[in-house]
Amino acid sequence: MAHESSRSRGAGVFDVRLVIALLIGVYGIVLTVLGAGFMTEEDIEKSAGVNINLWAGIGMLVFAALFVVWAKWRPIKVPQQEDETGGTGASESEITPGQER
Amino acid sequence: MDVLAEANLRLDANAVDYVLLAFYFALVLGIGYLARRQVSTSLDFFLSGRSLPAWVTGLAFIAANLGAIEVMGMSANGAEYGMPTAHYFWIGAVPAMLFLGIVMMPFYYGSKVRSVPEFMLRRFGKPAHLVNGISFALAQVLIAGANLFLLASVVNLLLGWPIWVSVVLAAVIVLSYTALGGLSAAIYNEVLQFFVIVAALLPLTIVGLYKVGGWEGLVDKVTAGPGGAEQLSSWPGNQLTGFGDNFLSVLGLVFGLGFVLSFGYWTTNFVEVQRAMASKSMSAARRTPIIGAFPKLAMPFIVIIPGMIAGVTVTELMGENKAALMEGGEAPSGATFNNALLLLMRDLLPNGMLGIAIAGLLASFMAGMAANLSSFNTVFTYDIWQAYIKKGRPDDYYLRTGRVVTAAATVLAIGTAFIASTYSNLMDYLQQLFSFFNAPLFATFILGMFWKRMTPTAGWLGLVTGTGAAVGVFLLAETGVWELPGQGASFVGAGAAFVVDIVVSVVVTYMTQPKPEAQLAGLVYSLTPRETLKHSTSGEDAGWYRKPGLLAGIVLVITIVLNIIF
Numbered sequence A: 001m002a003h004e005s006s007r008s009r010g011a012g013v014f015d016v017r018l019v020i021a022l023l024i025g026v027y028g029i030v031l032t033v034l035g036a037g038f039m040t041e042e043d044i045e046k047s048a049g050v051n052i053n054l055w056a057g058i059g060m061l062v063f064a065a066l067f068v069v070w071a072k073w074r075p076i077k078v079p080q081q082e083d084e085t086g087g088t089g090a091s092e093s094e095i096t097p098g099q100e101r
Numbered sequence B: 001m002d003v004l005a006e007a008n009l010r011l012d013a014n015a016v017d018y019v020l021l022a023f024y025f026a027l028v029l030g031i032g033y034l035a036r037r038q039v040s041t042s043l044d045f046f047l048s049g050r051s052l053p054a055w056v057t058g059l060a061f062i063a064a065n066l067g068a069i070e071v072m073g074m075s076a077n078g079a080e081y082g083m084p085t086a087h088y089f090w091i092g093a094v095p096a097m098l099f100l101g102i103v104m105m106p107f108y109y110g111s112k113v114r115s116v117p118e119f120m121l122r123r124f125g126k127p128a129h130l131v132n133g134i135s136f137a138l139a140q141v142l143i144a145g146a147n148l149f150l151l152a153s154v155v156n157l158l159l160g161w162p163i164w165v166s167v168v169l170a171a172v173i174v175l176s177y178t179a180l181g182g183l184s185a186a187i188y189n190e191v192l193q194f195f196v197i198v199a200a201l202l203p204l205t206i207v208g209l210y211k212v213g214g215w216e217g218l219v220d221k222v223t224a225g226p227g228g229a230e231q232l233s234s235w236p237g238n239q240l241t242g243f244g245d246n247f248l249s250v251l252g253l254v255f256g257l258g259f260v261l262s263f264g265y266w267t268t269n270f271v272e273v274q275r276a277m278a279s280k281s282m283s284a285a286r287r288t289p290i291i292g293a294f295p296k297l298a299m300p301f302i303v304i305i306p307g308m309i310a311g312v313t314v315t316e317l318m319g320e321n322k323a324a325l326m327e328g329g330e331a332p333s334g335a336t337f338n339n340a341l342l343l344l345m346r347d348l349l350p351n352g353m354l355g356i357a358i359a360g361l362l363a364s365f366m367a368g369m370a371a372n373l374s375s376f377n378t379v380f381t382y383d384i385w386q387a388y389i390k391k392g393r394p395d396d397y398y399l400r401t402g403r404v405v406t407a408a409a410t411v412l413a414i415g416t417a418f419i420a421s422t423y424s425n426l427m428d429y430l431q432q433l434f435s436f437f438n439a440p441l442f443a444t445f446i447l448g449m450f451w452k453r454m455t456p457t458a459g460w461l462g463l464v465t466g467t468g469a470a471v472g473v474f475l476l477a478e479t480g481v482w483e484l485p486g487q488g489a490s491f492v493g494a495g496a497a498f499v500v501d502i503v504v505s506v507v508v509t510y511m512t513q514p515k516p517e518a519q520l521a522g523l524v525y526s527l528t529p530r531e532t533l534k535h536s537t538s539g540e541d542a543g544w545y546r547k548p549g550l551l552a553g554i555v556l557v558i559t560i561v562l563n564i565i566f
Helices: A003-013 A016-037 A041-046 A052-073 B002-006 B015-036 B042-050 B054-065 B068-081 B083-090 B094-110 B116-124 B126-159 B163-212 B214-224 B228-232 B246-268 B270-277 B282-313 B320-326 B337-348 B353-389 B395-420 B426-450 B456-478 B488-511 B548-565
Strands: none
Touching: A016 A052, A016 B015, A016 B163, A016 B353, A052 B163, A052 B353, B015 B163, B015 B353, B042 B163, B042 B270, B042 B353, B042 B395, B054 B163, B054 B270, B054 B282, B054 B353, B068 B083, B068 B126, B068 B282, B068 B337, B068 B353, B083 B282, B083 B548, B094 B116, B094 B246, B094 B270, B094 B282, B094 B426, B094 B548, B116 B126, B116 B270, B116 B353, B116 B426, B116 B456, B126 B163, B126 B337, B126 B353, B126 B395, B126 B426, B126 B456, B163 B214, B163 B270, B163 B282, B163 B337, B163 B353, B163 B395, B214 B282, B246 B270, B246 B426, B246 B488, B270 B282, B270 B353, B282 B337, B282 B548, B337 B353, B353 B395, B426 B456, B426 B488, B456 B488
């Protein structure tokens, strides 16, 4: 059954932290560029005198960087062996795989 | 800027905003595609193969609930009532979430059931299972329709697309990732959505606070406005409950909202419980709702405070408009509190941030609907199709069934979206559904988990009569026999359902035969060996910061401190 191999490969390639970092990072870049170069007086006045695009952009870049660091620091461990096939008759042993690693 | 003058809710989005929005949707679909590769069995599809870390399931736990109702409704409540709205978070959610993690999760996760109805099957047998499965599936389709309708009506308001285009488009997007990647895709997207929602609301709150001159400025302005200083502290919350007497108001909040409604919702609603069941170990499952409680505690600050700011700065909502709306009339401006967040975004956010804010709002609406769909397909496939209609097929048959059922549910939800569109106040509609389904379920659960004598017959009879009682209260209120204001009917209905369920269950139990005790191990507290309720404390579950009890204690302390401050 292709169960084991597909799971290991999936876990290695796909880390949701990196997807979150990608989204927030791209948002951060766009906002920072907008905030640094393309804000009119009118825009800044609208948001109560705060250049919110710039500040939110920088905040998002920092956040994205932290998530990348976290994902690198604690990469997802690919499960070595899965004892369950996922059928109906799940046995008591499913509770412990985390313990034994 | 001309657009603003014509339609005052139309946001002035430009190309940059649309690009940011499109990028978000591309990632959402991308997650569905990536998650698909992890799905090879039905357990992968329906419970993510029980493999997710606690922080992921914890955030998904919150995001699944952070739908349209939460974000729009609570900011509207914030604009109308101010800080007392925080009760929906601090009293109405956090204690129940801690209870779920500490007391109930060991039974759910430890007994290896795949759904809440399956727990009913093991504890009470087939009749209770079928009753619960069908009522849950029905409720999910109805609620998914409400979420879909709200999503479409906001898209219609913001961007001017026709309602039916928005309904179908939103349904197709949610369907494509939940049908492809199953629960993993739904959960990963919920986590992504959580961060987008925060990225949208946090800057809005900060700019808003600058606008009113910081917290001090907000205090001054709210005190001076209609509603007065009472709106700045959460207790006793008379305006919110409608009780004139302080004592009754506090009592209503603690027992009505804090006990029956919130425990019923958070501890038995499979939409929520399913997220915890997807986690990789008992310890992670117990931590799921507790980790979720941390952002839940902070949520009022980025949902309610923008609402309050809108109530004192947005022209259409401040002053005489707010006063008129609070008395139940119409504001001269024609705006309602439901528009609070949109109006504040329109007033304060420049292009760029505006696109992210729209993405955040749409994200929150999709989160709710995806959560409904992913729990509906699990219950329908496992608890109705596999249990009663097509038994004993190979696993990939049920995996395919799950995908088909997801598609069918989406089509049904498009239908119920048009039913939901006929209700003027969707919050009433949803509270009503909760009183029908969740309140009796909670009563049956609590009795069944702690009282080993409770019999199978009592299990299903209690559920049926409890739901019947809530429906009865609803009919009395609808026909005007019993005068109950707006959501008062659903509070009374929930109370009646709870009491009737308990009474019927106890009476029936003494007249019928209990199940043999040997069959109840792992399902009833007193018959479960203590070790199976424990979680591992080594390997990936080691460390003080992974102890559910300690985390819950920290949450509790923060909750109490917040209640004292505000």
